[in-house]
Amino acid sequence: MTRALTIATGLLLAAVLGMGAYLYILRRNEQAGARNLPDTRPISAPVAGPPSRVTFYLAYDDPGVVRAQEASIALPADPAQRGREILHALVGEYVKRPSAHELPGGADVKDVFLVTGDTAVVDTTPAFAEGHRSGVFVETLTVASLVKTLTANLPGVTRVKILVDGKERETLAGHADLECFYDVVTVEQLLEQLR
Template sequence: ELLRALLGIYLDKNSPHPFPTGAEVRDVYIVDPGLAVIDTNSVLADNHRSGILVEELTIASLVRTLAANIPGINRVKILVEGKERDTLAGHADLSDFYDTLAISKASDQWAAAGQ
């Protein structure tokens, strides 16, 4: 429900980081105490704005939301329609796991650079 709420914000046309209409989180699995898997629909990936920064911001939002709300999550894997995919929309790598601490640090650096 957390990620669906996040997507609801990004699906708003006035969002500074809009997601494509119809984008959904299909499910979230807690595979072991430290690993979460996010399964999105193909609309999120196929119709996502392309570009490394916008794709990384999407991934960071999903990963940080889970890490902030589910204690002990330290790695996140993102699937599309239940399958692995090389990239989100041509740039951001989805082939590996995302370390929540590394994503948090990178996000903080992006925020500091933007101020």
């Protein structure tokens, strides 16, 4: 084999190996990207009902307040389903772009359960917590908005517990406590401080 042929063969082999490595990296990145995509599939069938007036307590990162805002949405008769639809619509406001208080795509409320009359348990999607921005203030705004919106629209509910994918989680994104029950009185004190 001539020297030129050896060099050409070597170069070709190197090119093959290089292209193979490049393809491998491309494939891995594509798979990682697919895994990180938020799950945006609908989590339950839409519930029909007459349009009702509800009050959203919407969080605004700048200037860091929670403001009441009225809206009209179709709500079923069952209180738990009403709670789910209200929070679903509230979170929908945050998932939209642009939003005054952004939540990640795929963030949603899966279910609301009413227990012992005054307590509601809110079950959220994994993306709600896993993609949430980290920070005491930004997490506090989310929790306050959810709790106040739910308790304001479901008379009798005074305590709220937030779950993520059916399970208790230590914090929302490293700061806000999700192991506790939120009392509407303390949340209202917070909203008063934010005014």
